[in-house]
Amino acid sequence: MPSHAATFSPAGWTETAPGAxxxxxxxxxxxxxxxxxxxAGAVLPEPGDRLLVLEGAIAHHRAGAYVAPDGALSSTDGCLALSISGERLGDPADDVFSPAGWRNSSPGQWYRLLLDAAFDETFDERxxxxxxxxxxxxxxxxPHPTAHRFLFLDGExxxxxxxxxxxxxxxxxxxxxFVDYPVQVEHQTFSRSGCLILFLHEPVR
Structure with missing residues (x-):
């Protein structure tokens, strides 16, 4: 089970280009x-299929932007972002952290899908x-009949x-x-302080 703690820390980075x-x-x-x-001023030559800007800005995209890059991107002031590659990642959006587009799933819990899909209690699709x-x-x-990947963006x-x-x-x-549960599991979460999570469910083939 791949698991990485404190991934935003200074440890474990590989310099792939000057300043990147x-x-x-x-x-x-x-x-x-x-x-x-x-x-600041660095270029990301291969951004991946989607880029979620977490801090700062890249090109004209600021924190919260969900970007579908069509080539290399540069950052004037520096940034932290998550690059995701795979199928059915959803359409780009200017600010996925804004109040728009969120749905209440249960008391105290909200979700926002980044692709157009049904979301029900079966949790069995991508x-x-x-x-x-x-x-x-x-x-x-x-139950999660899918692989379950998530990155904690804020809180605990x-x-x-x-x-x-x-x-x-x-x-x-x-x-x-960051945690990847690659097999079928049962899962529960409790947050005392509140938290924001990016998640991806991938059907097990």
């Missing part, structure tokens, strides 16, 4: 997730989106997973943590 650093979180036949950090937990909110244990939560063999793990997740 990357950190691979996951590379698989279906998806790849790579963090990108650019210094989905990519954002999930927000208000402080004190709780997601009861539920207690995360419990039960694997098919009955093995149970619990961990405190915080900003910058």
């Amino acid at each position: 650093w990357t950190k691979d979180l996951l590379r698989s036949p279906g998806d790849s997730f790579t963090l990108v950090r650019l210094a 989905l990519v989106g954002l999930s927000y937990f208000e402080p004190g909110s709780f997601s009861p244990r539920h 939560a207690d995360d419990e997973v039960v694997f098919p063999d009955g093995t149970r793990t619990t961990a405190r997740r915080a900003r910058g943590d």
